[in-house]
Amino acid sequence: MIDENAAVATGEAADVPASGAPLSEPEVVLRTFGLVRAFDAVRAVNGVDLELRRGEVYGFLGRNGAGKTTTLRMLMGILRPDSGEIELMGERVRRVRAAQKRRLGYVSQEQVFYPWMTAKQLGEFVAGFYADWDAAHFTRLLRVLDVPVERKSAQLSGGTRMKLGLALALAHRPPLLILDEPTAGLDPVARREFLDILREQVRSEGQTALFSSHLVGEVEEVAHRIGILHEGRLRYQGSLERLRQSVRRVRLEEPGPESAPPGLELVRKERANEGRRAWVYSGAPESWDTSPFPREAIEALSLEDIFLAYARRSDEA
């Protein structure tokens, strides 16, 4: 895995987040240490080390079934890790406790509310679990998010339910917001609105957000840093810009190099095309300067191509 935390910490990571906001607060809000969770014989999460810093939006990318939801459910204390630990705002535990959950806001990919409850009633119910619940803020959020207050949740559209979930997650002003594929199933307009609201909230409230998705475009739009999860393993963690600089495609005549040059790591070997084959390598940006490949053979990749290179099945690599 490429982890560029050191680079981020020194400000070297060309930290130009999509939102344009500088990373002014380097304090670590969340850190995980080798999180593992298996379901029967399948290791859904296999040694994940995340690190989130205050004020950033962290894009958690991965294909369906990569282990994103399982990771986030462990962070929410819904699942217990088989091994590994979680450090949440300086407190390191195996499993997140109810008291710690009060400092988190959570929007799951599937918003299952009590169908008979209105948004207002849901707010009143959830308020009972948070000492610092801000009813006025909740009302304001509902207004801003355009969620009907008196309509039962069963009568709300998927997008509105998701907005309601966001309002519920934000109303007690949690320092850390965990969003599990919140835009899945939303139409493009609703998705755009949701992302705008999220970005605005995080900016104005100074919150940290962990935002999982399998859509590269939306992560690129809102995230300061990203993590790419594939088959339970974190394949990359760092800034977007550094990722773009680190991963390159090399097109060469067959048979190509037998092994990766020093300083580079093979990400994926692509199919042959007109007698040429492509290799995707990752490495520190400076490693490319000293690589043995001719410059004309090296291609820069879009974030989507990089994600696809990481997320394709390993037997293709």
Place this chain on the structure above:
Amino acid sequence: MSAALLRKEWREHRGALILLNVLFGVLGALLVLNEARYATHGTLMEVLKIPAVMLSTAAALFVAHRLVTREYGQRTQLFLESLPLSRASILATKLLLGGGVLLLPLVLTGLALWSRARLHEDLSARFLLILGLRAATPVLLGWMFCALAGLIGRYRNPLFLLLFLALFAADRLTDFDLTRVGPTVLLGSDFAFERQHFPWAALGLCWAAILGMAAVCFGLVLHRDGTLAELLSQRMSHREKVFIACICVGLVVVISVMDAAKQRQPFTLHDAEQALAVGSPVQVSSGVGFSREDAARLATRLANDLGALSRYLGLERLPAVAVMPIRELDADVFQRAELENADGVVVRANLADPAFDVRDFEAFLFQQVLIWTSKGQVLREERRWWLDGFTAWWARRDEEDPRLSPRVAVASRDDFDPRAWLTTRERVGPCLAGALAARGITVLRSQLDEEAFHSLARQLLAWPPGTGVTGRLSEPRLEDLLRARGLGSESELFTRWRTAASQDRAVHAALLEALSRLHPSLHVVAESQETFRLEHRLRGEGNTPAGRYALLSQNLGPFTAEVAPYALSRQDAVGAEDAVILPQGLARGERWLFVMQQERPELGCPVRLVAERREIP
């Protein structure tokens, strides 16, 4: 416990829970207002048993559905789990709330009953504590079971079915007696009777079960971070449905086969005289006034006659038969014992009584044997007259019974309907009913040659019994059998039978005239708003002496069909102008069978002057 969750549950279920409490409030009020009808053991607190039973079953199921099943069925527990709330506290809140909701109506009903009962009853604190524990424990047990079933999700209905099958199998195949364990002991007949001793064994068992089921509930909710309970709450797939249906059907078949194959040991009567009837023992014990020699003679006679019956009807095998003398029964009353752990026919009769008629006894014994060999099929009402008639006829097949004709005359004096034979039987009594049915048999026999009658008897009484719907469909119908023999319809047979009976009545007109001069009467007289007494009287017309008679009575249960003669309480009286009062009091709403009967030496049978069922108004 979470106060916020409690508020949510209240908000979600308040309508249903208020309705539940209102229903039980109404029920409690009705019970208190009708206390006399329900409190039969001397204390009004006995009424508490009724809400306890309802709360531990139907209400517990209802509350479990609302609090547990719905939460998982709608998958809203996922939302709860995302809140700062542990799974254990979610479950604990629900279990405590459900227990409280179910105990509240019980406590309120108990308080209402106590406030009323303490005015005229001595209610000690110990008694109330015993009563409270006995009522509350089954409610909590029922609640915990239903909550557990709710967590089992889609398998809860199969669980109920399997539990029922398991209890049924245990009852049929083992010595397990459900009425002697746990909650059924607590809510048993001594519910409000026991004032001193705590039923620790039953209480301990119930509380162990409650705690065990609570542990399983928490285990289900916490195991694998609740994924198991979530998985169980999903809808059942078609394949699962088919699989479970196959399992259930298979279990039913296995239980049926095991039950059929279960060989209970033939009943053994120790120190009895024994003879063999087609390989089966016929045992007769001696007693006061009935010597070993008498017993040996009777055993030999019964064995011979049973062997003849078996050969005549082609019975595959005979049960072990045991006969015990008992002096407490009337000479014409015979009693069959229920056997739980052994197989056979055990009967008791007053063998030493001078009025004991061995032919009548044999007719009764043959009936019991045929009931045993046919597994009860011959008891169906539409063919019951055949059983009564054939056995009475067979017992006296070698002799002309001079009492048959007068018996038929008396039995048929108010007409009769063979299709409603149980009614006729109750109205005239088993002895006269046997004679009347035997007349029907003789009428039929007179129209058939020996071989045809023989085959008819075999088909009606010794047909291999089927079970359930198949047995019902495959058994031969009398109508078809008669038509096949060219005897017309069943109705035509009954007409000929009535004609023969009318000839008997013509011969014995004097006897019927004498009976018509007797005027029995029964009056229910109110003693208070809720209690009544029965006054009965037998008067003779003109100078005709009414003579001695007996009033037989029985308090009937809600579904009591036939009442055996030995189950009737008897009060002897002398006919007079003055009414005689039945010592036993009657309560409003009860159903009673009253029979006034008179012994007639010329018949050797009691004649039922009145036999009627009454509901006390």
